[in-house]
Amino acid sequence: MAKTRQAEYERLNGKYLREGNELLTKGDDAQASEKFWGAAAEIIKAVAARRGVALGSHRSLGEFVEKLHKEHPEWNLMRAFNAANSLHMNFYEDWLPPGIVRDGAEAVHELVEKLRTFLR
Numbered sequence: 001m002a003k004t005r006q007a008e009y010e011r012l013n014g015k016y017l018r019e020g021n022e023l024l025t026k027g028d029d030a031q032a033s034e035k036f037w038g039a040a041a042e043i044i045k046a047v048a049a050r051r052g053v054a055l056g057s058h059r060s061l062g063e064f065v066e067k068l069h070k071e072h073p074e075w076n077l078m079r080a081f082n083a084a085n086s087l088h089m090n091f092y093e094d095w096l097p098p099g100i101v102r103d104g105a106e107a108v109h110e111l112v113e114k115l116r117t118f119l120r
Contacts, residue, residue, distance in 0.1 A: 005054075009046035010119065013039050013112065020105060029101040034091035036108040040084035043111065047118045058085075068115070075114045083107035 020035030041061055048055045048064050055061055062081060069077040083104040090096040096104070 006046050006049040006119070009042045009049060013042035013046060016042060017109070017112065020108075024102065024105055027098075029096065029098055030091050030094040032105065033087035033096070033101055036105050037084050037088035037091065040081065040108045040111055043115045044081075047115050050119055068118075072114070077111065077114065080107045080111035080114075084111065 016035045016039035020032045020039060023029075023032035023035060044061050044064060045055050047068065053064065055064055062085075065077050065081040069075070084107065086096070087101065087104045087108070090101065090104075
């Protein structure tokens with residue numbers, strides 16, 4: 001069951017990254033922001049599922065990232081998570097300038113690449 005959940009989280013992560021990139025290219029920063037948040041949340045949940053942990057709230061995602069950060073402080077996972085969370089807020093408010101959205105998207109891409117190492 002955990003493998004199936006992990007695979008679904010990984011599938012959604014890829015889907016949201018692709019959609020976020022497309023929306024960013026089109027200049028739809030608010031929608032792109034939410035897709036990048038989703039990509040970050042799904043890769044975090046995939047790593048958790050791999051470890052037999054189910055996450056269901058923003059707080060649980062943050063606590064799990066904090067735990068992973070302690071394993072690899074050099075990866076700055078908490079900073080990347082904060083950037084993703086800021087993008088999530090931007091979906092509702094659409095207040096971030098395009099440069100900050102692009103920087104947040106880059107942080108999410110880096111977060112995803114780092115967390116994928118836990119899935120190999």
